[in-house]
Amino acid sequence: MTTRSSTDATRVIPEATVARLPVYLRALTALADSGIRTCSSEDLATAAGVNSAKLRKDLSYLGSYGTRGVGYDVDYLRYQIAREIGVTQDWPVVIVGIGNLGHALANYSGFRSRGFRVVALLDADPALVGQTVAGVVVRPFDDLEEIVREHDVAIGVIATPAFAAQDVADRMVAIGITSILNFAPAVVAVPEGVDVRKVDLSIELQILAYHEQRKANGADPTNADGGAA
């Protein structure tokens, strides 16, 4: 197994590969939780829902080639991928908008287990300020700047209604947040150098609908996505 430094800043990993790394990490975590120590590229590819040639190609960008006849060491590969993504470090995150979705996100165990620490919950509604959600006291939106400076926050999560999303993004950008995860059903514009990713909760439902339609037409008798997820 070959290791290459994750700080080799000249390497460029294709965006599509970057998007699959968290999927591999999730699959490896599931294998590790089942007590599996080593896996073939085929096992891991199946668990991640990709073909094994693509998996091997993706992992080659990390300098990870497995060992012939043995496969990949699950824990070591998890570490390599986590380091590559950057989730071996602790990322302080703020969530703005503590309605039902903000509540759900604050309670979401998947953030904490993946290296994201929710350092503050913010809302513009005085009725919510002071409430404790997932062990964190909701603070006024106007405290954003102070919190971001105090915790060196680089990633902001927007869980507001659509009408408020652009204002929140503008405030985040103005005080130096450079990555925004937008759950609000609105497009937000940001300057160059700021990354925004928008979560569309309906995309997975549309993929299911595609297969349902094929099943209804008698054309999709097998389970394209694997029987467990």
Added chain:
Amino acid sequence: MTTRSSTDATRVIPEATVARLPVYLRALTALADSGIRTCSSEDLATAAGVNSAKLRKDLSYLGSYGTRGVGYDVDYLRYQIAREIGVTQDWPVVIVGIGNLGHALANYSGFRSRGFRVVALLDADPALVGQTVAGVVVRPFDDLEEIVREHDVAIGVIATPAFAAQDVADRMVAIGITSILNFAPAVVAVPEGVDVRKVDLSIELQILAYHEQRKANGADPTNADGGAA
């Protein structure tokens, strides 16, 4: 522009293409909302965050090739993709687990606008039963069978805590639901022929972390994901 019947059951669209169709649909909807009537494959590829060769290849599976020198008709291509996915029809959906996440999902406008109609909200907690959420009265989980038969529900959404997810999935499968969207932080096992997709809300955050780390290392000065989302 060439059209091929979406009921041509012999065609097989690669799974990776299926996963991108909702992304194209979202990008086309955004273009249409901006008043854009035709677009080049490059415009659409940029809006969807893929390269244009891949976009053209993906759309070729739908028999959609655009018109040389004009590009794609935005509304017609939206219709073609929506038909291919199966979201020109109305999909009745049930949501089980009406905690904060279930609440948020019930209120999520993106389901309704994409052809998914939430016909019932179910919870095992008597304290929640009878409450109205997003205009729908929460019913006891035991009503699942009756509701599924009445509305011919094929897609179930699990938004329960982790410990309840497998039980809910088993009940769904037993009464004929063949597609499950699982938001619970748990792996659920289902028989052959049932599709399960698991939503991991941390994946997008991990992709942002990757770029943040690169920015911190001075290696990612440009915005790989586009400035607006």
